[in-house]
Amino acid sequence: MPFFESSYLAKGGEWYHIGGMKIGKRESQRLLKRAQIIAIAREHFFEKGFEGASMSAIAAQLGGSKRTLWSYFPSKEELFAAVVEDTAAGIRGGIDFSAVGDSPLDQLTHLSRTIIERMTAPIAVQMFRLISPMSERNPELVRIFFERGPRRTQKSIAEYLRANFGDLLWTDDYWQAGDDLVALAASNFHFESLWGLSNPPTPKQKDARARRAAILFLRAYGRHPELWAPIDKVDGARETV
Amino acid sequence: MPFFESSYLAKGGEWYHIGGMKIGKRESQRLLKRAQIIAIAREHFFEKGFEGASMSAIAAQLGGSKRTLWSYFPSKEELFAAVVEDTAAGIRGGIDFSAVGDSPLDQLTHLSRTIIERMTAPIAVQMFRLISPMSERNPELVRIFFERGPRRTQKSIAEYLRANFGDLLWTDDYWQAGDDLVALAASNFHFESLWGLSNPPTPKQKDARARRAAILFLRAYGRHPELWAPIDKVDGARETV
DNA sequence: CCTTTGAGGTACTATGCAGTACCGTTTAAA
DNA sequence: TTTAAACGGTACTGCATAGTACCTCAAAGG
Numbered sequence: 124m125p126f127f128e129s130s131y132l133a134k135g136g137e138w139y140h141i142g143g144m145k146i147g148k149r150e151s152q153r154l155l156k157r158a159q160i161i162a163i164a165r166e167h168f169f170e171k172g173f174e175g176a177s178m179s180a181i182a183a184q185l186g187g188s189k190r191t192l193w194s195y196f197p198s199k200e201e202l203f204a205a206v207v208e209d210t211a212a213g214i215r216g217g218i219d220f221s222a223v224g225d226s227p228l229d230q231l232t233h234l235s236r237t238i239i240e241r242m243t244a245p246i247a248v249q250m251f252r253l254i255s256p257m258s259e260r261n262p263e264l265v266r267i268f269f270e271r272g273p274r275r276t277q278k279s280i281a282e283y284l285r286a287n288f289g290d291l292l293w294t295d296d297y298w299q300a301g302d303d304l305v306a307l308a309a310s311n312f313h314f315e316s317l318w319g320l321s322n323p324p325t326p327k328q329k330d331a332r333a334r335r336a337a338i339l340f341l342r343a344y345g346r347h348p349e350l351w352a353p354i355d356k357v358d359g360a361r362e363t364v
Numbered sequence: 365m366p367f368f369e370s371s372y373l374a375k376g377g378e379w380y381h382i383g384g385m386k387i388g389k390r391e392s393q394r395l396l397k398r399a400q401i402i403a404i405a406r407e408h409f410f411e412k413g414f415e416g417a418s419m420s421a422i423a424a425q426l427g428g429s430k431r432t433l434w435s436y437f438p439s440k441e442e443l444f445a446a447v448v449e450d451t452a453a454g455i456r457g458g459i460d461f462s463a464v465g466d467s468p469l470d471q472l473t474h475l476s477r478t479i480i481e482r483m484t485a486p487i488a489v490q491m492f493r494l495i496s497p498m499s500e501r502n503p504e505l506v507r508i509f510f511e512r513g514p515r516r517t518q519k520s521i522a523e524y525l526r527a528n529f530g531d532l533l534w535t536d537d538y539w540q541a542g543d544d545l546v547a548l549a550a551s552n553f554h555f556e557s558l559w560g561l562s563n564p565p566t567p568k569q570k571d572a573r574a575r576r577a578a579i580l581f582l583r584a585y586g587r588h589p590e591l592w593a594p595i596d597k598v599d600g601a602r603e604t605v
Numbered sequence: 606c607c608t609t610t611g612a613g614g615t616a617c618t619a620t621g622c623a624g625t626a627c628c629g630t631t632t633a634a635a
Numbered sequence: 636t637t638t639a640a641a642c643g644g645t646a647c648t649g650c651a652t653a654g655t656a657c658c659t660c661a662a663a664g665g
Contacts, residue, residue, distance in 0.1 A: 149633055149634075174416050177622070187644090188643045190626090193623095197624095198624085199623070251496065252499060252500070255496040255497065255558055256497055258559050258560040259410075259490075259560075260412075273555075302551065306552075307544055310547035317499065318506045319506060339544065343581075389664090390610080393611095419652080427613090428612060431611095432612055434654070434655085
């Protein structure tokens with residue numbers, strides 16, 4: 124079976140193509156059905172968790188018989204693994220941190236905003252909820268999720284910082300700096316979303332948080348004083364400063 | 365039934381006491397057994413999750429009959445809730461952020477170290493794993509956990525910052541500042557522990573991370589330049605600065 | 606001392622689950 | 636057109652589970 128990325132298929136004339144390769148109709152239908160199963164299973168796993176989700180219920184929603192489901196995924200574990208891999212690929216997709224030309228503060232604000240958006244996206248939140256309890260029972264799966272999802276985002280951020288802020292920070296450890304930026308930008312929202320403690324943040328709140336994270340980051344890591352935002356310009360600063 | 369805190373009982377002479385109140389032996393034994401059940405149930409829930417854990421298995425490990433278990437907790441949900449409440453109380457217990465007399469940097473380092481210790485403690489990590497997937501199915505329970513556990517720690521940190529750093533920071537929002545300190549100190553370790561991605565951090569690593577978080581925090585939030593650690597003294601700084 | 610209460614033991618009910626067997630029908634590939 | 640595979644439907648097998656019934660025994664409380 125050829126490599127394929129997150130259930131993407133295209134039909135061209137007589138034949139069905141996938142990633143430029145020509146395949147039979149039978150196989151292409153199998154891939155489509157596979158993707159459909161994963162989508163349905165994802166809903167169930169997200170809502171009920173691994174133990175709570177039922178293969179029978181998934182098969183029922185799929186429409187066909189149980190035999191069909193089992194012919195694609197020989198066990199619940201393998202179906203779950205497929206969901207995790209597919210979702211991790213979906214989460215990392217489409218990273219563009221390009222905000223060339225703006226000031227360092229604006230660039231970092233934009234980056235922080237992207238990070239926040241990504242970490243509070245429903246699919247990410249639900250994936251976090253789903254994957255956390257697996258670390259005791261299936262550590263390898265958690266590792267796969269991390270490598271294919273968050274790890275790549277981490278890497279992109281570190282590379283972005285190295286490329287665009289190489290001379291502006293006092294550290295060479297761009298991975299650590301990136302982690303700190305992520306922490307400053309998303310930590311609050313992450314826990315609030317994960318635990319459903321408050322209504323999802325509005326775009327305005329996300330903007331404000333992103334800007335604040337950028338300011339804090341530049342003050343903490345900025346090499347030159349001109350990078351440090353004046354503290355009386357920051358939201359939450361005392362009036363008496 | 366009188367209020368009692370995280371399975372604490374003391375025997376004094378003829379009578380059994382709890383929080384200064386005199387109670388019968390029968391009742392005290394019930395409380396002891398209750399605490400014992402919670403302890404056993406906690407293990408099971410931590411290892412297998414809510415759906416994965418089995419009341420029968422818990423009853424078996426308890427030793428008695430199932431009837432006994434059900435006479436204490438009329439359903440699996442209520443037992444789970446009791447475990448959550450008890451554990452949340454245990455997590456927050458014993459907060460002492462008193463490091464009077466040291467320099468601001470040393471105080472913040474000590475505070476960060478405490479935060480790290482608390483967030484990477486096995487009981488906290490396992491509780492996070494257990495509680496995350498509950499937010500869809502039992503949001504109220506997650507709320508209770510948060511209010512009785514992390515929320516109180518948050519509050520302690522904010523109050524500590526207000527009391528000891530009231531004049532040193534440029535912000536009045538001590539809750540936000542506290543959250544940012546927590547993020548800087550524990551975010552990395554939190555995810556690594558939660559997902560079991562690497563070996564638990566050594567005390568040395570925790571010390572280093574705590575110090576770094578304190579430095580970053582003071583540079584980001586410090587009101588006066590003398591609070592900002594020289595950047596060539598920080599681990600990970602470039603040699604060429 | 607006697608009564609009430611709780612706990613142990615065992616067997617039970619009802620339910621839901623993952624996974625299988627069988628068989629007739631559809632359908633893609635040759 | 637033929638053929639082999641995949642699909643749909645239904646019924647099934649074990650198995651584990653939450654929770655119940657019932658009886659016996661120990662012990663706390665008055």
